[in-house]
Amino acid sequence: MAEIKLTTVTFKGTAQQEAELRKVLAEIKASEHPSVMTALQRAQGIYGYLPIEVQTIIADEMGVSLEEVFGVATFYSQFTLNPKGQxxxxxxxxxxxxxxxxxxxxxxxxxxxxxxxxxxxxxxxxxxxxxxxxxxxxxxxxxxxxxxxxxxxxxxxxxxxxxxxxxxx
Amino acid sequence: MALVNVKINNIPVQVEEGTTILEAARIAGIKIPTLCYLKDVNAIGACRVCVCEIKGARSLVAACVYPVNEGMEVFTNTKKVRDSRKATVELLLSNHNKDCLSCVRNNNCELQKLSLDLGCDSHKYEGVKSHSHIDGSTPYLIRDNSKCVLCRRCVAVCKEYQSVAVIGANGRGFDTHIACAFEKPLMQTSCVGCGQCIVACPVGALTEVDQTEEILKAIADPKKRVIAAPAPSVRVGLGEEFGFPIGTNVEGKMVAALRRMGFDDVFDVNLGADLTIMEEGAEFLNRLKNGGTLPMITSCSPAWIKFCEHNFPDLLDHLSTCKSPQQMFGAICKTYYAHKLNMDPADIVVVSVMPCTAKKFERGRAGQSAAGVPDIDYAITVRELARLIKRVGIIFEDLPDEEFDSPLGIYTGAGLIFGATGGVMEAALRNVYELATGKEAPSLDFKEVRGTAGIKEATYDVGGTQVKVCVVSGLANARKIMDLVRAGKADYHFIEVMSCPGGCVNGGGQPIRSAYERNNIDIKAKRAKALYDKDSQMKLRKSLDNPALKQIYKEFLGEPNSDIAHHVLHTHYVPRARH
CATH class of the missing domain: 3.40.30.10 (Glutaredoxin)
Structure with missing residues (x-):
């Protein structure tokens, strides 16, 4: 089987990116149908990929377990756990x-x-x-x-x- | 709610609107096979084993999730239905590690039973197998994905019963597998080790770490004094492994079996439970009188302790500092009893038999070595004990009833009822009332805290003080109460928490019952009844009346919560990460 590829690249997220993510998550939580999938989509838009640091923020903010977030992130091929290289x-x-x-x-x-x-x-x-x-x-x-x-x-x-x-x- | 008329295999039944086909069929006396379905926690229609035909419908439907409506005619046993179920199970078998002969679930496997019941050819489809991975990172559990059928029952109980939610389905399609976030080994997550996933698993994908051979090796070592000690609830679960009805108390046969197996002493963790009450009761009264942190929360259940450390690290002061009954028992063996025997505690091997897998983790924790060696050497499950009994050739059902050895096999009814939710609270109240008022409680039956409800509350007058108590089982319920404690909205004085729903009688180390039995029989209530029945017949029903403990306090510990008692019988907790 295709094993899930986890990144070995050090996370270099900025405070600005985190502030943006938290703002986006607040919007999603206030929406009619808050969903982890939307959160992941928006987060990937900010960071380009979905490392553990980002998924942990999503889990905590959305009130679900990290595994639930990861399950969604690995179900859809559109989501990536790996940053694109330079x-x-x-x-x-x-x-x-x-x-x-x-x-x-x-x-x-x-x-x-x-x-x-x-x-x-x-x-x-x-x-x-x-x-x-x-x-x-x-x-x-x-x-x-x-x-x-x-x-x-x-x-x-x-x-x-x-x-x-x-x-x- | 409105009633609707439906026919199942031409049998008319009247059921509430919204009832599923599966439930309606059960009412009509018809069994529909299931695999992924687990009542109250997992109704997802994923496995397609329960499919049925509805008159007029184009395709088969999953009975576990499909609600009936007025006039519906359902057929559960047509050729189309049988062929579909058979093909489904044959496809599952095509990607299954069919190592049945050496699988611990052989003869107690729902996939095996389905295969036989449905007349499957286990080699009908041969093809690529999905990647198999074994997680043996913890001291208590092994996950072997090559046997997993992806029913998600483990995922559901982890989330719904326990609100732990560290396992789930990762990947997609043929690559789907049950694992943790970022494929971390279980040991690196906030798994609490309760073992509810093991007892929910229909197959052999989840098992405890088996230590049966180590135990036989220890028994065979002439230099070692090997002590066996079963927990309160073990005696009301073990019989099921030998064909006794659910809720049979096999204490006497269990003692005889342990003795015949070659243990040097057959003692009882019930004594440890009585000792816990002596210490915890005194600790509670001290906190109550001297403004200590309240509510005080029990610390017997090691999965609960780990849950609290991960999720409520700011509230660890609320936990009683008392070790669990298992650890107190082991500590007394390695200190007091070693001294009596004039033996080096390193030569004493204490084997506890537990309804629990988290006990395997607890025994290795820091602060659980009163004599400089681990208080407990091996903590085995009820299932492992049954395996041992079978391995050494004991005919369990023919054994006579025997008595525990003295002095550490003497217990009261208070220690015994620790095995059911509410038992620790009731045992504590029996002691606390008498200690606070100087006289025995008007009734020793604190019935308000009994029963299998997940959250129970009661208030008792203890010498003029209104003591408000709460009894919780299932960690999802514990989370609710702890959120209240954190918010300052819980005005309880004393809270009992057991990790497993219903307490230890329903622990992750108990005999595994099929989903069909779990869905239709209140197993935990039957096992608990056997404990309360015995308690009601006992002469000694309060821990403070335990003559062996009186002796131990007199000769060794002095008073409850004395300095030496603190050194031997109390412990500490550590904050852990949430994920």
Whole structure:
């Protein structure tokens, strides 16, 4: 089975983010149908992911157990427990890219970054996420790093691209 | 409420509107098989084992959640229904670790029974199995997800009965598994160890940490003096493991079995319970007279203590400093009794038999080693004792009734009723009344605090002081009362808290009864009745009349709450994190 991937990245939430989260939670609690799912959605909007520090605040504020929050967070694939890396690698596994060999691309990328799909490096620099169709099938197979798009890739191209980002600050 | 007429398998029944098909069928004398359903706490229609056919409906419905309405015709036993149930259970079996021959739930497993009852082929579907994980992080419980059927009964009791809620379903679809938040080991959560999840589990996914072999090894060691001591409620649960009806008191046979197993002394934690009353009663009167923290709250139930430490760390001063009966008993064995025997306490092995899994945690706590060695060496459940009896080849049902050994096997009715909710309070009141007024209470039966209700209140005149008491069982109820205490809205003087609903007779270490029995029989009331019946027949019904304790105070402890009593019989608590 796919085990739940927990982050090893140190939490770097700011006081400002926490204040915003608490404000949002107060709104949700005052609403007609307060739900943990809404709280998680809004929290992910603030932090980009849902670490234990954030889920604990949600549990305490919403008056439910941490496990209840975690159960919802791990049920929906839209929620992520892992922050995106400073350089977020995305590999399209949509039909066209897949047929053109993006499965091999993602395998090579995992090897180069020593990370599994869905993980973020402990220093928070790199992350890998396989994605659905990114809408440029003509360039298949496609990989994205933040807003950069790399198309018509072969496995051989991957180490060079990784090296480029390793060289950046 | 309005009544509606329905037909179940053509049998007409009249039931209240809103009654589920499952309940209506039961009234019509028809049993519908269930798996995930547990009355009052888990009606979620998840397992699909209870499906039935409704005339005119397109698909099968889950009887445990589907309400009947006027004119409804239900069929519980058509071919379509039987085929569906069978396929459901066969699919469950396809992802089940069918290691039945070495599973402790063999012959007491609801999945096994369903498979047989429904005529399943256990190897009908072979395929990928979901990831299995074993959590053995605690000293009291093992969770083996390879046997889990995801019924969520454990999740429901943890949340609804106990308001602990540390387990739940993580992930989705085939990856769904029962675990804790952020996949933490149970030991790193605010789990209290009550074991209610174990007795709610239909299969062998949740079991206690079994110590039966260690006990046999200790008994076989000629250098060790091995003492057995069962808790009050054990004698009214154990018989069920040997086919006796629920609520049978098998004290005499239990003593005979322990003696035949080779224990050097067969003593009784009831004496520890009497001792608890001596100490706790004196502590209460002291707090009452001298402005101590009130309400004072009992400290016998180790899961309750841990719950309080996690959830109400600001209110720990309210807890009695008394050790639990188990720990007091062990402490006396390793101090007073060791001295009598002229033995090194390290050579004495005290095995308590408990209706409880949290006792396995309690025995390892700090501040539970009066003689420099743990007061209790092993705390085993009623189920483990039954396993031991079977393993050594004792024919339990044929045993004669025997008596406990002296001196630590002598007890009063007050100690005995500790096994039921309200028992500690009643035992305390019997003592406190006499200590405060110098005369025996007009009646030794404090009936207002008896019964299986989750929260009970009463006020008693104790020598001119109106003493208001509250008796709580089930930690969700305890949370309600503690919220009042925290808010300063609880004007009680004395509160008894037992973690398990109904008290120790319904503890997480008691024999496991099927959901069908739990749903239809008041098991805790039957077990409790056996305790009160025996108490009513006893000559000695107040802890202060226990002759063995009189001797122990005279020779060793002096007075209740003396310095030495504090050293040996009292303990302390620690604040713990909420999550």
């Amino acid at each position: 350089y977020a690698f995305g590999v399209c596994l949509g039909t066209a890219c897949y047929v053109k060999g993006s499965g091999d691309i993602v395998a090579k990328l995992q090897e180069c970054l020593d990370l599994k799909d869905g993980e973020t490096s402990a220093d928070g620099k790199y992350s890998i996420a396989s994605t659905r169709c990114v809408g440029c099938c003509g360039l298949a197979p496609v990989m994205t790093v933040n807003d950069e798009v790399y198309g018509r890739l072969t496995v051989k191209d991957v180490p060079g691209i990784v090296a480029k980002y390793r060289a950046m600050q």
